[in-house]
Amino acid sequence: MALSLGYVFRETRGNLRWNVTLFAATIVAVWVSLTLFGSSLLIREGVEQATGRWRGGIEFIVFMNADATEAQHAAIRGALDENPEIGGYDFVDQQGAYNEFITEFADRPELIENVTPEILPPSYRVKPTVDDADVIEALAAQFDTRPGVRQVTLPVEVIRTLQQNSQKVSVFVLIIAIVVLLAALMLIANTIRTAIFARRQDIEVMKLVGASNWYVRLPFMVEGTIQGVIGGALAIPMLFLMNNLMAGFVQDDYLELLRSLVVDSAVVWNTSLLVTGIGAAVGVVGSLFAVGRFLDV
C-alpha cells in the first residue's frame, strides 16, 4: 500500500497546528543545543587554525659560512630540492641579512655602525612540510655537517611546547564538543518524546483503525525533520554572531587570544550545514524512536 503524500502533508500540518507549544519547545531545544555544539566546533576549528598558523611559520635556518663556495651552495640547494620533507626555502644573501639586521637593531645605531654585509652569513630559510618536532630536528641535523655550513638553528623547544599544548587544547575542546553534542541529543530526544507522549492516545487510535506503523510514523518523522532543520537553521546566525563577536575583539590587544580563534566565514557555513544536518537527523531519529515506544498496540 503506497503512502499518500497528501495524507502525510495533512497529518504533519495537523500535528503542527495542534501542538504548537511542544513543537516550539522542541525547536528551542534543538536551537540552543546545536548553537552550543556548533560553537564548540568553531572554537576547536579556531584553535586548530591558530596553532596551524603558528606551526606553519616554523622553519629552520641553515647559516652558510660567509666565504662558502658556489659549489657548496649548489650542493645545499640540491639537497634541499631533493628532500620531500622540505616544502620550500628562501635564500637570504649577505645584503639581505644586513637589511634584516638594520631593521632588527634600528634602535641601536652603534651596532649597525660596526657591521657590514660582508661579515654576515648568507642563509637558507627552510620550510619543512612536516610539523613534528622530532622529524624537523632530524631534518636539520642532515645539513649541520655539510661543507660550507656554519650552523643550523631551529626553535625545537618552541615546536615541542606548541605541539603539546595545541594537542591538549584541541582534544580538550573536542571532548567538550562531544559532551555538548550528547547533552544536546538527550535534550532533543527527551523533548520529542514528551511531545509524542502527549499524543500516545492518537497513536493508539490510529493503530486500532488499521494504520500501519509507517502511516503513523511518517508524519511524526516529517515533523521531527522540520523541527530539526528549523532549530539548526536558527543556530546559524548564532554561530556567525559568536564568530563576529570574537572578530570584534581585534581592536583590543588584551584579547588577542580570542582574536586568533576567529575563523573564516566559509568554516562557519560548513559548521552551520553540519549542525543543520545533525538537527534534521536528530529530529528524524528522535521521532522514530519516540513513536516506536507507542506503536505496540
Place this chain on the structure above:
Amino acid sequence: MIELDQVTKIYKGEVLALYSVSCKITKGEFIFLVGPSGSGKSTFLKLLNRQETADQGAVWIAGKEVGALPRSSVPKLRRLVGCIFQDFKLLPNRTVYENVAFALEVTGRSRQQVRTQVPSLLELVGLSKKTHSFPHELSGGEQQRVSIARAFVNRPPILLADEPTGNLDGDTSNGIMRLLAEINKRGTTVVMATHDQNIVNAARRRVLRLDRGRLTADEAKGRYS
C-alpha cells in the same frame, strides 16, 4: 468466521483473564458477550483484533490464526475487524468528518473515495448535520455514532463493540443498538460486550456468558439476569 480454540490468557502478575475458552461464531451473527466486570469480556475482544495474544490455544478469524500473524499483517486484520469502545476513543482535534475519514486514509484510499464514502456513513449514523463539529461539541450518543461510523467505514466483516452503551442513557443506548442491528443486517458479524441486562434481554440474540475467565453459557436467543 471466528473461532476460539481452548484459549487461555494470563496477564502479568498471574491474573487469569480467560481460561480454556472455545467457541465458534459464524458470519452474520450478532453475539452478546456478557458477564460481570473482570470476567474477561474485554480480553476476549482484544484477542480478536490482536491487541493481545493468547498464552495457550488459538484464535482464528477468516481462516487465519490471529496470534500467528506477523506484525506487518496486523493492520490488515484490523481493517477486517472494526472496533467501538465505551469511551469512544475519538481524536479530539479532528472534526466528525476527519475522524471518520482518517480510518479510510490510513488504508490508502483516494481522496475521491473518502469524499464519497464518509458522507454516506455519516448519513447512516444520523450525523450528516454535524460533519464539521468537534467531538467535545457532541453528546455521548453522538460521539458513539461517530465511533461506529469510523469502525464501519471500511465495511469490515466483523465489528467488535466493548460496552458501547456503557456511558449512555437508556434512550440513547436504544438508538445505538438499532444502529448496530442495522449494520448487522448488512452482513457484518457483531460481537458486543455488555453487562446491560435490558439490552440483552430485549434483543434475544445469541449470548456467551463469561465468569472469571471461563465460558459458562452459550445460548441462542439467550437472556442475561
